[in-house]
Amino acid sequence: MTASASTLPQWWLDTRAAAWDRYNAAPAPSRADERWRFSDVAGITLDGLAIEPAALSDSEILALKTKAQGALSPFRATLKHAASLSFINNRLSHSASLPGELTAKGVIFCPIEEAIEKYPQHIQTYLQKHDVALGSEKFTALNTALTTSGALLYVPKNVVVELPLILEHIATDDDACVYPHTLVILEDNARATLIEYFASAEPGARHFASGVNDLHAGAGAQLTYIGAQSWSSNTLAFQTNSIVAQRDARVTSLNVHLGGRQARHESHSRLQGPGAHSEMLALTIATGAQQFDQRTLQTHQAPHTSSNLLYKNALLDTAKTIFSGLIIVEPDAQKTDAYQSNRNLMLSDAAESNSLPGLEIQANDVRCTHGATSARIPAEQEFYLQSRGIDPAQAHELLVAGFFEEVLNKLENEELHAVLASLLQTKFKK
Amino acid sequence: MQTSTQPEIFAEQEAAQAAAIGIDQSLGDFTYDVKYDYDAGSGLTENTVRYISAVKKEAPWILDFRLNALKTFLAKPLPTHWATKDLENINFDKIRYYLAQGQKPKRTWDEVPEDIKKTFERLGVPEQERKFLAGVEAQFDSEAAYSNIKDIVAKQGVIFMNSTQALREHPELFRKWFGKVIPTSDNKFSALNSAVFSGGSFIYVPPGVKVAQPLQAYFRINAENFGQFERTLIICDEGSEVTYMEGCTAPKFSTSTLHSAVVELVALKGAKIQYITVQNWAPNVYNLVTKRGLALEDAEIKWIDCNIGSRLTMKYPGVVLKGRRARGEVISIALANDGQHQDTGAKMIHAADETTSTIVSKSISVGEGRATYRGQVHIPKHLRGCKNNTECDALLINTNSRTDTYPAITVRGDKHATQHEASVSKVSEEMIFYMQQRGLTEAQAMSLAVNGFINDLASQFPMEYSVELKRLIELEMEGSVG
Numbered sequence A: 001m002t003a004s005a006s007t008l009p010q011w012w013l014d015t016r017a018a019a020w021d022r023y024n025a026a027p028a029p030s031r032a033d034e035r036w037r038f039s040d041v042a043g044i045t046l047d048g049l050a051i052e053p054a055a056l057s058d059s060e061i062l063a064l065k066t067k068a069q070g071a072l073s074p075f076r077a078t079l080k081h082a083a084s085l086s087f088i089n090n091r092l093s094h095s096a097s098l099p100g101e102l103t104a105k106g107v108i109f110c111p112i113e114e115a116i117e118k119y120p121q122h123i124q125t126y127l128q129k130h131d132v133a134l135g136s137e138k139f140t141a142l143n144t145a146l147t148t149s150g151a152l153l154y155v156p157k158n159v160v161v162e163l164p165l166i167l168e169h170i171a172t173d174d175d176a177c178v179y180p181h182t183l184v185i186l187e188d189n190a191r192a193t194l195i196e197y198f199a200s201a202e203p204g205a206r207h208f209a210s211g212v213n214d215l216h217a218g219a220g221a222q223l224t225y226i227g228a229q230s231w232s233s234n235t236l237a238f239q240t241n242s243i244v245a246q247r248d249a250r251v252t253s254l255n256v257h258l259g260g261r262q263a264r265h266e267s268h269s270r271l272q273g274p275g276a277h278s279e280m281l282a283l284t285i286a287t288g289a290q291q292f293d294q295r296t297l298q299t300h301q302a303p304h305t306s307s308n309l310l311y312k313n314a315l316l317d318t319a320k321t322i323f324s325g326l327i328i329v330e331p332d333a334q335k336t337d338a339y340q341s342n343r344n345l346m347l348s349d350a351a352e353s354n355s356l357p358g359l360e361i362q363a364n365d366v367r368c369t370h371g372a373t374s375a376r377i378p379a380e381q382e383f384y385l386q387s388r389g390i391d392p393a394q395a396h397e398l399l400v401a402g403f404f405e406e407v408l409n410k411l412e413n414e415e416l417h418a419v420l421a422s423l424l425q426t427k428f429k430k
Numbered sequence B: 001m002q003t004s005t006q007p008e009i010f011a012e013q014e015a016a017q018a019a020a021i022g023i024d025q026s027l028g029d030f031t032y033d034v035k036y037d038y039d040a041g042s043g044l045t046e047n048t049v050r051y052i053s054a055v056k057k058e059a060p061w062i063l064d065f066r067l068n069a070l071k072t073f074l075a076k077p078l079p080t081h082w083a084t085k086d087l088e089n090i091n092f093d094k095i096r097y098y099l100a101q102g103q104k105p106k107r108t109w110d111e112v113p114e115d116i117k118k119t120f121e122r123l124g125v126p127e128q129e130r131k132f133l134a135g136v137e138a139q140f141d142s143e144a145a146y147s148n149i150k151d152i153v154a155k156q157g158v159i160f161m162n163s164t165q166a167l168r169e170h171p172e173l174f175r176k177w178f179g180k181v182i183p184t185s186d187n188k189f190s191a192l193n194s195a196v197f198s199g200g201s202f203i204y205v206p207p208g209v210k211v212a213q214p215l216q217a218y219f220r221i222n223a224e225n226f227g228q229f230e231r232t233l234i235i236c237d238e239g240s241e242v243t244y245m246e247g248c249t250a251p252k253f254s255t256s257t258l259h260s261a262v263v264e265l266v267a268l269k270g271a272k273i274q275y276i277t278v279q280n281w282a283p284n285v286y287n288l289v290t291k292r293g294l295a296l297e298d299a300e301i302k303w304i305d306c307n308i309g310s311r312l313t314m315k316y317p318g319v320v321l322k323g324r325r326a327r328g329e330v331i332s333i334a335l336a337n338d339g340q341h342q343d344t345g346a347k348m349i350h351a352a353d354e355t356t357s358t359i360v361s362k363s364i365s366v367g368e369g370r371a372t373y374r375g376q377v378h379i380p381k382h383l384r385g386c387k388n389n390t391e392c393d394a395l396l397i398n399t400n401s402r403t404d405t406y407p408a409i410t411v412r413g414d415k416h417a418t419q420h421e422a423s424v425s426k427v428s429e430e431m432i433f434y435m436q437q438r439g440l441t442e443a444q445a446m447s448l449a450v451n452g453f454i455n456d457l458a459s460q461f462p463m464e465y466s467v468e469l470k471r472l473i474e475l476e477m478e479g480s481v482g
Helices: A010-025 A058-070 A074-078 A098-104 A113-118 A120-126 A137-146 A378-389 A392-408 A412-429 B007-022 B046-055 B059-076 B086-088 B114-123 B127-132 B151-155 B163-169 B171-177 B188-196 B427-435 B444-458 B463-477
Strands: A083-088 A091-096 A108-111 A150-157 A165-171 A174-176 A180-186 A193-200 A206-217 A220-231 A232-243 A251-258 A262-271 A277-286 A289-302 A306-315 A321-330 A338-347 A354-362 A367-375 B137-140 B144-146 B159-162 B201-205 B215-220 B229-236 B241-248 B257-260 B262-269 B272-279 B285-293 B300-306 B312-315 B318-321 B327-336 B341-350 B356-365 B370-380 B387-397 B402-412 B418-426
Touching: A010 A120, A010 A137, A010 A289, A058 A083, A074 A165, A074 A193, A074 A412, A083 A108, A083 A150, A083 A174, A091 A277, A091 B272, A108 A113, A108 B327, A113 A120, A113 A150, A113 B341, A120 A180, A137 B086, A150 A165, A150 A193, A165 A174, A165 A180, A165 A206, A193 A206, A193 A232, A206 A220, A206 A251, A220 A232, A220 A412, A232 A251, A232 A277, A232 B137, A251 A262, A251 A412, A262 A277, A262 B159, A262 B188, A262 B285, A277 A289, A277 A321, A277 A412, A277 B356, A289 A306, A289 A338, A306 A354, A306 A392, A306 B262, A321 A367, A321 B144, A338 A392, A354 A367, A354 B387, A354 B418, A378 A392, A392 A412, A392 B151, A412 B151, A412 B285, A412 B418, B007 B262, B046 B188, B046 B312, B086 B312, B151 B356, B159 B163, B163 B171, B163 B201, B163 B229, B163 B318, B171 B229, B188 B285, B201 B241, B229 B241, B229 B272, B262 B272, B262 B300, B272 B285, B272 B463, B285 B300, B300 B312, B300 B341, B312 B427, B318 B327, B327 B341, B327 B370, B341 B356, B341 B387, B356 B370, B356 B402, B356 B444, B370 B387, B370 B418, B387 B402, B402 B418, B444 B463
Parallel strands: A083 A165, A150 A180, A165 A193, A174 A206, A180 A206, A193 A220, A206 A232, A220 A251, A232 A262, A251 A277, A262 A289, A277 A306, A289 A321, A306 A338, A321 A354, A338 A367, B137 B215, B201 B229, B215 B241, B229 B262, B241 B272, B257 B285, B262 B285, B272 B300, B285 B312, B285 B318, B300 B327, B312 B341, B318 B341, B327 B356, B341 B370, B356 B387, B370 B402, B387 B418
Antiparallel strands: A083 A091, A108 A150, A354 B402, A367 B418, B137 B144, B159 B201
């Protein structure tokens, strides 16, 4: 492995070297591993990809940045926001800094490499403090070894950032590999919303992405995280997400999955202090031969904690989805209230949904329930729309929008709700 | 928390079971000295398999079947990537794979050897019981010691005998379905059973015959470190109906024993099979059982499975819904007390249009007991109108009790409906308070609440089993509160 930037501190170079060793030592995913049950592990191949991004000349970087102008995310284009950062093929291509009043309060929003140099204490304290441990450890290690893109968001105690912050990761040209890495630290009673957007510049290019985000909410903090991906139809994507909520903290995460040939998303919430709550939401539209693999874990480590998971998938064509979720209630976590629900809307006779909603309960005074359903649109609803002259494809679009509304309604920001609804619609326009 | 020790509870449990069928079983805790005519020794090699086959004077195809199964068993790894690590504690070399006295199954009580009669009396299958337990096949170790098929059943043309005998007398019927519902290579333990099986029941019900009385079998493990590998095959011909019940008791032994049965059910067009199990093995038994039914057009298979005993039970009764409009149902009750792991569940494999399946599972974890539900529902491509409904509820009694739920639901296509729901709860304090206010002790209140939790399922059992189950649960609950 090569060290791309000589200015990086030695501790970070060591961290990367260790991660590179972990990546090489870890075995490839296998179906014999319960965490990869139902996955198409044969589709996970990095053959022919230059996984280490090559060094570029100044003119090449300039050409990339020019290209990035065209790939403006719907979020940055339409939402009022506090600051934004964009990366194209792991390189910073745009940045709009925080307003002075926020920086004066100590808020930090900067590229991850800058954070490593300037704020090593935050990185060293929080970066991958907790493993996600849902199966993609190999790819998480690869991310740590190679990441140059991503950001640190740090909000000090009692500071509220009203407007959302936007992060964009764009991959361009065939065989590009990207490694977004996001670290969010909200100190006690802080509040912020972060929107992360992942996309390919070309709809059919071959891309590989391995992203990591680490979200930490201190006591009483309120964090809203939106992750939306619209990778190319030939992208292999991994994303792992870790959420830690301290006493009375409230974290809402919504992940929207639209693109990719095969996309796996792992999300692990840890409820560490009484009163902590994690709202875990996801919306997926699976079309063509796409495969979406979602694995979740809700770990209740303290009493009086709650979590609510709602993952909705709409399946068309020959698409395949896997949802594997687990709620773990540790022995001391009495009075836990946990819910987990996976709803699959089957819109094609050749689509396949797999649902593995699990529970591991080691405390007795709890309320834990889960549910999973797979069903088609009721024939009456379809008939109602068609009898009013709406063609079947449009009827599907409307019904999917209605199906997803329950999740979008959980967002307080109405502007954001509207942007996400129209982003979801784009999937039907293709 | 625990006011009684485990052995006491166990003794009470046996007493309750005895009381339920009207016998004194305070004598239940014993090791009986039996002289075995045939003993394949400890450990498993090709010679063990050849020995078993030779003793049973089997046809060459059965020996080949066994030898192939042995190869599969040795080649297959333990399923530890999803299963409990406790499986690794089984020492296959210490298990004795075949013990028998070698006498032919007896039809009349008088013909049963004296020392076996003595064991049966202590077990609670005395002479007077025979009159009531119609059609009981009491399996003494590996062989059926006697079989007493009611005249009516035989007159209807029903074949009910032990598997060894059926292989000899009805090879054409047996061979047609043997190993077809559960292939040898299904899992490591079905392969083990296929290599060393002995005993178990064979039932054939001719077309249109409805067997009014439930047929019963009574199993008991009776030698230390002796695994029991019974093989049961039930075939219900077109439009016929049968209910089969198996209940298990085992004396206590100090080292772990292994019970690994294979039960295959075949319901031909329009047939109905109901298979009822009350499992109450000693807390040192590994109970690793493969049970599956094949339901053809309009057929119905229902498993009623109740697990109370054993150290570790892994059992997921399944139905392959092979014919149009076939119906499958699993009703599962599990109670896990200290030191026990009940890893139970169900499998529903839909393989034809308009097939429906239902799974209802209720588990109770007491003390440090662990109850696990593991389920699989599979609806493949190009089918239409399939439905599954799964409900699993878990009740946790003590703060250190544990429960897990691991369902897997695969649906292909848009012509189906599946629904899975699970909940975990404890007995509410208000409920206990209400009952205590009316003069019940806390333990009585808890016991009543637990019986209420499973009542809608327990009522589906035949009366005597339902009563037995209730008493067993009451006894299990004693000392669980306070």
